[in-house]
Amino acid sequence: MFGPPQAAETNANAMKKNRYGLSRYIPEDIALEVRRRSKFGCVVCRCAVYQYEHIDPSFAHATKHDPEKICLLCGGCHDKVTRRRLSKESVQAKYLQVMQSNEIRRPFEELDLATQNISVSMSTAKFEHTQNLIQINGRKFLSITPPTEGSSFPTLSGIFCDHNGQETLRITNNVWEGAINAWDIQVVSTQVSIRTANGRTALEFLIEPPDKIKIKELNMYFENCHLICNKDGLLVGRARGKRRTYIGVGNFECGHAKIGVDIDSSFKNIMPRGLKITGGEGVSLEGTGIRIAVGAGMMYVNDINVWTHQE
Numbered sequence: 001m002f003g004p005p006q007a008a009e010t011n012a013n014a015m016k017k018n019r020y021g022l023s024r025y026i027p028e029d030i031a032l033e034v035r036r037r038s039k040f041g042c043v044v045c046r047c048a049v050y051q052y053e054h055i056d057p058s059f060a061h062a063t064k065h066d067p068e069k070i071c072l073l074c075g076g077c078h079d080k081v082t083r084r085r086l087s088k089e090s091v092q093a094k095y096l097q098v099m100q101s102n103e104i105r106r107p108f109e110e111l112d113l114a115t116q117n118i119s120v121s122m123s124t125a126k127f128e129h130t131q132n133l134i135q136i137n138g139r140k141f142l143s144i145t146p147p148t149e150g151s152s153f154p155t156l157s158g159i160f161c162d163h164n165g166q167e168t169l170r171i172t173n174n175v176w177e178g179a180i181n182a183w184d185i186q187v188v189s190t191q192v193s194i195r196t197a198n199g200r201t202a203l204e205f206l207i208e209p210p211d212k213i214k215i216k217e218l219n220m221y222f223e224n225c226h227l228i229c230n231k232d233g234l235l236v237g238r239a240r241g242k243r244r245t246y247i248g249v250g251n252f253e254c255g256h257a258k259i260g261v262d263i264d265s266s267f268k269n270i271m272p273r274g275l276k277i278t279g280g281e282g283v284s285l286e287g288t289g290i291r292i293a294v295g296a297g298m299m300y301v302n303d304i305n306v307w308t309h310q311e
């Protein structure tokens with residue numbers, strides 16, 4: 001009851017047309033042109049997670065998607081434009097400067113994250129060459145893939161929910177969709193933080209060239225699922241009523257998995273009947289709908305434990 005209505009609304013937004021019949025959807029070739037012209041970051045602050053902004057005319061008054069008049073703008077800078085703390089003229093001037101200057105750096109240009117084999121660690125759990133990190137009910141909730149198109153910033157996609165498991169932010173290939181006011185994304189040096197407006201860190205990761213991404217903190221909700229990553233390890237939780245069960249993944253390593261953590265939230269049982277490890281299939285916590293390292297070619301399991309918590 002939580003996810004799909006929001007998803008439908010997001011899609012409906014994407015399909016929305018303005019009074020001239022222009023769709024919100026920007027064709028991929030034009031979007032790529034805009035990313036290149038904007039040098040893969042917000043034209044004002046260079047943040048690498050952004051939206052497409054029709055500068056002038058605004059989307060409501062545009063008759064076509066003109067790459068010269070659309071730029072990349074992060075949520076924070078977009079908000080400043082909405083509140084009129086930043087003028088459209090300044091944005092246009094910044095865009096011109098970014099386009100014309102050879103001095104403007106790409107976000108994270110100093111990084112050399114050029115390798116196609118990224119290793120992602122979630123605390124003590126390591127996922128080598130695993131791009132689809134978290135999947136729930138067949139939907140990708142978190143994926144970090146190698147940079148493309150000459151950008152040195154990895155491609156981030158994620159679905160972020162509030163405390164009630166309701167989707168409030170979606171990032172698709174570094175493009176921010178959904179409410180801007182509810183979330184804050186900060187990119188400081190090589191650290192990326194995604195926080196709710198009231199300060200809860202949903203995701204924080206550090207990029208370590210040439211091939212490592214360290215997820216320092218994760219606190220993600222969806223329906224009756226709760227994922228936490230902190231210094232102690234990775235916790236995959238399911239709730240039923242006031243009762244929560246967490247599977248703690250401590251010392252764990254896998255390579256070339258199709259999915260890092262896979263959850264089917266329709267499973268009513270939250271206490272695993274047992275642990276099944278199958279070559280190529282990964283670790284299945286039987287009866288709970290939780291699987292880890294699905295399709296992994298290599299796996300090293302040293303520490304998996306279960307505990308329950310009553311609110």
Ligand SMILES: [Zn+2]
Nearest residue numbers: 042045074077
């Ligand atoms: Zn910005």
